[in-house]
Amino acid sequence: MPVSESLPAASTAHLHAPDDARLTEAAAVFALLSDTTRLHLLWLLTREESDVGSLAERCTASRTAVSQHLAKLRLAGLVETRREGRHVFYRLGDGHLRRLVTEALSHADHRVSGEAPHD
Numbered sequence: 001m002p003v004s005e006s007l008p009a010a011s012t013a014h015l016h017a018p019d020d021a022r023l024t025e026a027a028a029v030f031a032l033l034s035d036t037t038r039l040h041l042l043w044l045l046t047r048e049e050s051d052v053g054s055l056a057e058r059c060t061a062s063r064t065a066v067s068q069h070l071a072k073l074r075l076a077g078l079v080e081t082r083r084e085g086r087h088v089f090y091r092l093g094d095g096h097l098r099r100l101v102t103e104a105l106s107h108a109d110h111r112v113s114g115e116a117p118h119d
Contacts, residue, residue, distance in 0.1 A: 029097075032076055033104065037061050037075045038069045042092065045079065052057035 016022065033039050040059045044050060050058075056066040070090055073079040082089045084099055092098050110117050 030107055032073060032078060037065065038073060041066065041069055045090060045092045049089045051087050051089050059102050087091060
């Protein structure tokens with residue numbers, strides 16, 4: 001199921017002053033995003049849910065490597081699974097992560113292309 005290209009604005013409804021627990025949790029998310037293969041997998045999952053084989057083909061990594069990365073992301077609560085027969089499909093855990101990945105890669109696009117930043 002493809003995901004719409006337009007993203008809703010970031011919600012500030014749950015935003016609290018960053019205490020140690022929130023800073024630690026955010027740092028753990030950014031640490032997981034620091035691996036280019038995991039970031040690529042998450043970007044692919046912003047588009048649609050997918051199984052390990054399809055993700056491995058699209059990010060040109062081995063099935064074993066993709067499975068290990070997805071296991072880390074699942075343990076961290078960043079991706080969820082859905083079983084259909086013998087296939088396990090992965091999807092992003094929530095819209096916050098979808099926006100974070102999309103914004104990070106949009107920011108990178110501006111840095112690489114030299115296009116002026118914008119809001």
